[in-house]
Amino acid sequence: MSKEWPLWEVFIRGQHGMSHRHVGSLHAPDAEMAIKNARDVYTRRNEGVSIWVVEAKHIAASSPSEKGPLYEPSESKVYRHPTFFDIPDDVGAM
Amino acid sequence: MYAQMVKSTGKGVKSREEMTEEERHFQDRVDADEKIEPKDWMPEGYRKTLIRQIAQHAHSEVVGQLPEGNWITRAPTLERKAILLAKVQDEAGHGLYLYCAAETLGISRDELTEKLLDGSMKYSSIFNYPTLNWADIGAVGWLVDGAAIMNQVPLQRTSYGPYSRAMIRICKEESFHQRQGYDIMMKMAKGTPEQKRMAQDAMNRFWYPALMMFGPSDKDSVHSAQSMAWKIKINTNDELRQKFVDQTVPQAEYLGLTIPDPDLKWNEETGHYDFSEPDWSEFYEVLKGNGPCNTERLEARRKAWDDGAWVRDGLMAHAEKRAARRTAAE
Ligand SMILES: [Fe+2]
Ligand SMILES: [Fe+2]
Numbered sequence: 001m002s003k004e005w006p007l008w009e010v011f012i013r014g015q016h017g018m019s020h021r022h023v024g025s026l027h028a029p030d031a032e033m034a035i036k037n038a039r040d041v042y043t044r045r046n047e048g049v050s051i052w053v054v055e056a057k058h059i060a061a062s063s064p065s066e067k068g069p070l071y072e073p074s075e076s077k078v079y080r081h082p083t084f085f086d087i088p089d090d091v092g093a094m
Numbered sequence: 095m096y097a098q099m100v101k102s103t104g105k106g107v108k109s110r111e112e113m114t115e116e117e118r119h120f121q122d123r124v125d126a127d128e129k130i131e132p133k134d135w136m137p138e139g140y141r142k143t144l145i146r147q148i149a150q151h152a153h154s155e156v157v158g159q160l161p162e163g164n165w166i167t168r169a170p171t172l173e174r175k176a177i178l179l180a181k182v183q184d185e186a187g188h189g190l191y192l193y194c195a196a197e198t199l200g201i202s203r204d205e206l207t208e209k210l211l212d213g214s215m216k217y218s219s220i221f222n223y224p225t226l227n228w229a230d231i232g233a234v235g236w237l238v239d240g241a242a243i244m245n246q247v248p249l250q251r252t253s254y255g256p257y258s259r260a261m262i263r264i265c266k267e268e269s270f271h272q273r274q275g276y277d278i279m280m281k282m283a284k285g286t287p288e289q290k291r292m293a294q295d296a297m298n299r300f301w302y303p304a305l306m307m308f309g310p311s312d313k314d315s316v317h318s319a320q321s322m323a324w325k326i327k328i329n330t331n332d333e334l335r336q337k338f339v340d341q342t343v344p345q346a347e348y349l350g351l352t353i354p355d356p357d358l359k360w361n362e363e364t365g366h367y368d369f370s371e372p373d374w375s376e377f378y379e380v381l382k383g384n385g386p387c388n389t390e391r392l393e394a395r396r397k398a399w400d401d402g403a404w405v406r407d408g409l410m411a412h413a414e415k416r417a418a419r420r421t422a423a424e
Contacts (some may be wrong), residue, residue: 032414
């Protein structure tokens with residue numbers, strides 16, 4: 001069996017001034033072809049105005065077992081949300 | 095369905111007492127409709143069953159291009175040709191979305207392709223039937239994509255994140271497929287007597303193969319019970335088949351076509367149509383490789399794979415050479 005084309009992760013910016021969002025992955029020999037393939041696979045119905053591709057092996061990801069140490073610290077910091085503070089109605093919109 | 099008779103562990107669903115701590119935690123997440131993501135812990139049986147199911151679905155999308163591709167060059171108008179081309183291109187896309195989902199479970203796309211080509215993985219029985227004339231393209235879009243939608247819509251809620259996301263993309267594109275098929279059928283059924291005869295003939299040949307797509311009754315299957323507990327199967331085959339019949343009968347009536355089943359009738363009591371089962375011995379023969387087009391379909395895929403080898407290798411070699419040159423220049 002010959003060598004398999006590497007896997008690329010595809011990120012697309014939709015029409016509406018949004019950030020690029022991960023939409024899926026595909027195989028391609030290089031970045032140029034990956035963008036061309038991404039155009040055909042992921043934007044057949046005007047789903048995007050810009051494409052990013054990153055070879056999958058270059059993506060570092062957090063591991064599910066780190067969930068606790070990573071995200072629990074923010075759970076107790078409720079004062080980071082505006083609803084924590086009671087502002088009297090008389091003050092008006094804030 | 096596009097995935098038919100997918101074998102699960104075959105051991106039946108474990109009781110909570112029989113489960114390990116990890117399995118119980120996993121099942122709780124599935125029961126709570128949490129999505130399972132690639133890096134999360136999952137039972138080995140879940141992973142293996144999903145690979146089989148998603149791959150079979152992907153292979154079906156890819157092989158499914160062949161019967162329709164057969165008519166692209168002979169579509170009756172330029173507009174019909176452009177539409178059919180877009181439809182078939184969507185199916186290629188569906189195959190790719192699904193291969194990617196399967197790859198997150200630790201198998202490569204090339205391995206999956208090899209398994210299709212050596213016959214160890216299957217694709218849906220429906221694509222082993224020929225498309226003999228233009229009316230068949232209408233019948234395929236209307237009935238085959240229609241049956242596929244029945245199965246794919248609930249699968250958007252499946253427990254495995256990447257599979258669910260692939261199904262959501264696919265479902266967005268499918269209703270165009272079914273509508274373009276029905277549109278062809280409307281034209282034919284309201285056309286000349288000859289066109290109407292062709293439409294009826296296509297309906298006669300595709301009706302039972304479409305019913306077979308859902309697979310034989312699985313209400314007592316241990317494989318299905320496990321898959322349903324894991325939410326990689328949402329409805330039984332009989333439920334989906336009934337839904338499909340109930341939806342399709344009025345559509346056929348509108349076209350003025352007769353469903354080729356003398357026993358088909360509305361059942362006031364159940365609120366559903368009664369209908370005849372397809373010939374399941376034919377279904378098993380098709381699965382074994384003895385359908386009208388099995389050999390032709392696999393040969394076409396093998397030829398595409400073999401003939402494309404030099405392109406895949408050439409592009410890879412070119413990419414490596416350019417990367418090496420870039421590194422040297424830095
Ligand atoms: Fe499809
Ligand atoms: Fe389709």
